[in-house]
Amino acid sequence: MHIDLSGKTALISGSTQGIGLAIATGLASSGARVVINGRHEEAVVKAAEGIRTQVAGADVVELTTDIATEEGVAKALSIVPSVDILVNNLGIFGVKDALEITDEEWLRYFDVNVLAAVRLTRAYLPAMMSAGWGRISYIASDSAVVIPEEMIHYGVSKTAMLGVSRGFAKAAAGTGVTVNSVIAGPTHTAGVEDFVYQLVDKELPWDEAQREFMRLHRPQSLIKRLIEPEEIANLVVYLSSSLASATTGAAVRVDGGYVDSILP
Template identity: 50%
Template sequence: MIIDLSGKTAVVTGSTGGIGLAIATGLARAGARTVIVGRQQERVDAALAQLREASGRQDVAGVVCDPGTVEGCEALIAQEPDADILVNNLGIYGAREFFDIDDALWQEFFDVNVMSGVRLARHYAQGMRDRGWGRIQFISSESALNIPTEMVHYGVSKAALQGLSRGLAKVMAGTGVTVNTILPGPTRTEGAVKMMADLAAERGVSPSEMEAIFLQENRPSTLLRRFASPEEVANLCVYAASPQASATTGAALRVEGGIVESIA
């Protein structure tokens, strides 16, 4: 299968590293003019340099803003008013005892993980509809289905994305615009690598051993039995953004290594 996204513009939020940068790289390699979005100029510049080297494309662009705020979304839209592909990857996570999650933290997770996607999809979906083609993705998580007790607020925010995506897919029915969620599982991003290293130091084991321990203790149903790479997640995202995925919409596409105990 040859995926050709020539002539398309893709906006990927939270794309200065990890899964977001892997998605941006995959889309650029497939021919899309890809826009990196991050909050710090130096990280955006570094990601653009990586993207140019990895894809061989010079038409990549970067926007420095915080889409977790109204002002940040407005800034992104002002610089990139149109997109054919929108990947809402921006998200935050972190363990916290349920009884210690105050209203402010609940609101922060909802603003960043949910409302950023709401605001951007509300704008970009209209242009996609008018042009008769578009792809919108929300990067959710297996935690949306298996709400983790150590970060209920994160799981709830990702579950909200499931409802948002399905609802928007119904709104866009018959327009040529598809809307889907992507559900990664444990993925070897920079943040995850650091977390495993810190836990490994506490337990006196190697980081690779810690990954296995973490999965056994926290995700025992995994069939993959290892962390995925960001590129493995990105592969599914690139396919979902392709013309070949024209009949896939309103779906929760899982790339979580079989953690979810469901065949549906």
């Protein structure tokens, strides 16, 4: 299967590390011009340089702005007026007892995890529809379906993302634009390493800590390991291509079998 995204521009929110960076690298490897986004210039520059080093001839645009604000989206539009591919990856998560999550924290999670994606979609979808081609992906989570008791505010925000994705897919019906969610399972990133050590013995070596975390807190996983970011990126690259032209309004799983369901 050959995926050629030459001539396409892709904006990936929150893409200086982890899943976002892996997606940006994967899209660049398929020929897309990629827009790297983060709040801190140093991190954006480092990520962009890493892609240019890894992918010969990569065309990378550096976008330093807080995409979770209206001002940040306006800045994005001023630098990159239109895109062919939008990947809503930006998100925050953290452990918190359900009864201790404040109103302010609930609102922050929805602002960053949901409304940032809504604003970007509102900003870029109309031009895609007019052009008759576009790809939008929302990076959701198994936590959208299996709400974790240790961070229900995160899980519920990802549930909302599934609904947002389906709704915008209907808004784009018949235009040549596809809109999908990607349900990512427990994934190995630096942030997740910190999260794992909040739940297991901090003295354990990483390999043991990972196995203990999966055994105690994610026993439904069928691969019995954390997923690597590149494995998430592979699916997003496919969904961003012309090969996925009949896949829209879907919640596509790359979760290692974590969600116990025979349906996608």
